[in-house]
Amino acid sequence: MGQMENTSTSLVLMLVGSALMLWFHPIQAQNGLFHDYYAKSCPKVEAIIQSVVAKAVKKEARIAASLLRLHFHDCFVKGCDASLLLDDTSNFTGEKTANPNRNSARGFNVVDNIKSAVEKACPGVVSCADILAVAARDSVLISGGPSWVVPLGRRDSRGASIQGANNNIPQPNSTHQTLETKFKLKGLNVVDLVVLSAGHTIGLSRCTSFKQRLYNLTGNGKPDPTVDQGYLKQLRTLCPQTGTDDNQTTPLDPVSPTKFDTNYFKNLEVGRGLLITDEILYTTKGSETAALVKFYARHSQAFFQQFAKSIIKMGNITPLIKPRGEIRKNCRKMN
Ligand code: HEM
Structure with missing residues (x-):
């Protein structure tokens, strides 16, 4: 009897223990992304992104589509690492002039607005790549589509690939x-x-x-x-x-x-x-x-x-995970 009680007590403890583990580490994806990545460092991040997206879509309905497409074009080149967002400079060629993007990819100003709002709340914490993933989810939902929990923790690239953009998309x-x-x-x-x-x-x-x-x-x-x-x-x-x-x-x-x-x-x-x-x-x-x-x-x-x-x-295509990559201060430039 005593033996059985002990067994059931340890079973209960084990169950409670694993429930607690799940509570503290929900949906840990194998690739290092998980949905409450910013729970401590930037708890309001999703609300902030959602509100800027909502405002932008109210102004121009098409922005929802443009933001969804940015996430796709980002992820198909070097993984979801915001490589698409880097501007060209005199000695750097980004992806914005690649065939699928030139005169076509849009919504970059909205991403800038999201980034400014997020930086105000939690400077240097949230990646531009994660902003694209959440903004895509919010855009679909605002347009009447489904919602989903976005795994987070991507970091931003220190490079881009125009060849990748031309070949992979x-x-x-x-x-x-x-x-x-x-x-x-x-x-x-x-x-x-x-x-x-x-x-x-x-x-x-x-x-x-x-x-x-x-x-x-x-x-x-x-x-x-x-x-x-x-x-x-x-x-x-x-x-x-x-x-x-x-x-x-x-x-x-x-x-x-x-x-x-x-x-x-x-x-x-x-x-x-x-x-x-x-x-x-x-x-x-x-x-x-x-x-x-x-x-x-x-x-x-x-x-x-x-x-x-x-x-x-x-969104899980080869993400950059700590300690690789960086959290850009400005989505258009490497730090
Ligand atoms: C299957 C291969 C795909 C091809 C060949 C393709 C190609 C294109 C092209 C040519 C445009 C119009 C661009 C322009 O003329 O300016 C476009 C727009 C768009 N694509 Fe795709 N696409 C593909 C897949 C996807 C995927 C996977 C997504 C997202 C899940 C997506 C989302 C969009 C959206 C939302 C627009 C409209 C963007 C806007 O209005 O600003 N596409 N796509």
Whole structure:
């Protein structure tokens, strides 16, 4: 009897002990990031970021999309280390002039505003890379999408890679195989590719990113046969073949451009995906991506859950962890 009491007492103690451990060390990721990283050093950081993002989105709804994209373009080059945020100088070339970013990546001023607000509360503590990850989460939530707990503790790079930005981030006319490969190289699978591509449920694209498919997809003078005829006409009016400004913009999701929802997938089913790389996820015959598009078009909750999982996975791509990297004072410059 005494023996049994002892056993159950130690069992209870063990359980209480592990509960306490969980309490003090919740969700410790294997790569060194964890969600309460700033609990002591900057307890209000997430509230501060959220409030600056909310203000910016109120002023211009598109900022939500721009901030989400910055996190993606950061993570695909040298990991999520804010390398994208560094400005060029006379003796330093950053990533802002790389093909996927030039005249296109935006929202850097909002990141500056977030950083100033955070520095005021806790100087020298919160990395720019973590700011991008939290701002992306807040942007999705504000746009009506899911929320998730962001693992934190990334540090900022002391360098950038224009070659990495040009090579690792897929182009809007990449093939299905190239998309799969570029995601795979970052540890992301076909499910991640499909749900993360649905980041295009918000935001805008310039004509230059999709004009090829309106007039001359493969060099035979014919448009992409997978584009819906009405949509093709509309896009051709916005982006005439010659003589005008290819910087005109149009929504990536024409049905609900500022709402994070499943219309991205529904558009693909009716030939209204804007980029070649959007539409081919659906039109590539017999592909797993096509089946996934059909599934997520009808299962909003499954999409939200998977998006949260996949973006956490993306946010975990080779982070810089202490003692490597630094906490930049100004996101545009190394200290
Ligand atoms: C799968 C490969 C992808 C390709 C080829 C691609 C390409 C593009 C292109 C060409 C644009 C328009 C740029 C312009 O014309 O200025 C764009 C915009 C955007 N992309 Fe992607 N993208 C991809 C994946 C993603 C992912 C994974 C996310 C985030 C999870 C994302 C989020 C966005 C957002 C939100 C915008 C709109 C930005 C704004 O309005 O400022 N994209 N993308």
